[in-house]
Amino acid sequence: MRMDDHRESDNVEDRRGSSGGGGLRLGGGRLGLGTIAIALVASYFLGLNPLTVLNMLAGGGLPAVEQQAPASRPPADDATAIFVSRVLASTEDTWxxxxxxxxxxxxxxxxxxxxxxxxxxxxTGQSAMGPFYCPGDEKVYIDLAFFDELKQRFKAPGEFAQAYVVAHEVGHHVQHLLGISGQVQRARQQVGEAEANALSVRLELQADCLAGVWGKRTDTMKNVLEPGDLEAALTAASAIGDDRLQQQVQGRIVPESFTHGSSAQRVRWFRRGFDSGDFNQCNSFETKQL
Structure with a gap:
C-alpha cells in the first residue's frame, strides 16, 4: 500500500511497554502468545471464558491485569504502529x-x-481475543502481534491484509453509531443459540462489507493500492472464515455454530463493498443468500 505520505491519526493510544513483556500474568506466572492462542481456540469451541482456560493452563489462581502506563502516541520509529495510525486516519476521512x-x-x-x-x-481486553471493538468506550483494541499471526498462521501477509483487519473493526464502530449493533444485540437475547449465532454472522459480514467500502473509497480518493493488495485482503478474509478455522482446530465443520461467516461469505461481502464502494450495498440483514 502507498501510505508513506499520508497523515497519521490523532486518535491512537499506545499502551504498550508498561509491563516489560507481552504476556498475561496468571497464578503467579506469565503466559506467552502461543499459550494465549491455544486458550483462544479452546474457549471459542468449548464455550468457555478465555480467562478460565488461561487460568487452567497457568495452574490456578486469579487473573491479574498488570498496571498500564498512561496512553501515549506510538514512537516515530515504530513502522507498524505508524502504518496502523495512517490506516485509521484513512478510515476517518472515508467515514x-x-x-x-x-x-x-x-x-x-x-x-x-x-x-x-x-x-x-x-x-478486560486480552491479546487472546484478537483485534476487537468495544462500543462502551468506542475504541478499537489491537495487539500488533496479531499481524505476525495473520502472516504466519493464517498465511495472509501484506499491508492491505493488516489494513483490512483495522477497517473491519472500524466497521463495527460504524454499526454502533448507526444503531445496528445495538439492535442485533437485543435481538440475540430473545432467540436461541443457533439464531443468535446467525445474527452475529450477518453483523460480521456487514462489517466485512464496510471494510470493502473503505478500501474502495480510499483507493479512489488517494490511489493507495498496488498490484496484489486486493488479493492480500481477500486472502485474510478467507483465512479467518469459521469453516476454515473449525476444520483446522477440530477437523469438522459445524455451520450452526458459525459467528463470523464462512471463508466464501467473508470474501463475498468484502468484495461486495469493494466493488461497489457503496455502504448502501452492505445490508446483510435483508438478504436471504449470504
Whole structure:
C-alpha cells in the first residue's frame, strides 16, 4: 500500500511497554502468545471464558491485569504502529465523508495499541481475543502481534491484509453509531443459540462489507493500492472464515455454530463493498443468500 505520505491519526493510544513483556500474568506466572492462542481456540469451541482456560493452563489462581502506563502516541520509529495510525486516519476521512452524505455526524473512534491485557469499558481486553471493538468506550483494541499471526498462521501477509483487519473493526464502530449493533444485540437475547449465532454472522459480514467500502473509497480518493493488495485482503478474509478455522482446530465443520461467516461469505461481502464502494450495498440483514 502507498501510505508513506499520508497523515497519521490523532486518535491512537499506545499502551504498550508498561509491563516489560507481552504476556498475561496468571497464578503467579506469565503466559506467552502461543499459550494465549491455544486458550483462544479452546474457549471459542468449548464455550468457555478465555480467562478460565488461561487460568487452567497457568495452574490456578486469579487473573491479574498488570498496571498500564498512561496512553501515549506510538514512537516515530515504530513502522507498524505508524502504518496502523495512517490506516485509521484513512478510515476517518472515508467515514466522515460517508456520514456527511447521510446527513449525520461521524464520531471518530480511538484505536488502542496494547500487549497482553488492558482495561476496557467492555471488561478486560486480552491479546487472546484478537483485534476487537468495544462500543462502551468506542475504541478499537489491537495487539500488533496479531499481524505476525495473520502472516504466519493464517498465511495472509501484506499491508492491505493488516489494513483490512483495522477497517473491519472500524466497521463495527460504524454499526454502533448507526444503531445496528445495538439492535442485533437485543435481538440475540430473545432467540436461541443457533439464531443468535446467525445474527452475529450477518453483523460480521456487514462489517466485512464496510471494510470493502473503505478500501474502495480510499483507493479512489488517494490511489493507495498496488498490484496484489486486493488479493492480500481477500486472502485474510478467507483465512479467518469459521469453516476454515473449525476444520483446522477440530477437523469438522459445524455451520450452526458459525459467528463470523464462512471463508466464501467473508470474501463475498468484502468484495461486495469493494466493488461497489457503496455502504448502501452492505445490508446483510435483508438478504436471504449470504
Amino acid at each position: 466522515n465523508a460517508a456520514f456527511r452524505e447521510m446527513g449525520r455526524p461521524y464520531r471518530e473512534p480511538k484505536l488502542v495499541l496494547f500487549t497482553g491485557v488492558t482495561p476496557t469499558a467492555c471488561g
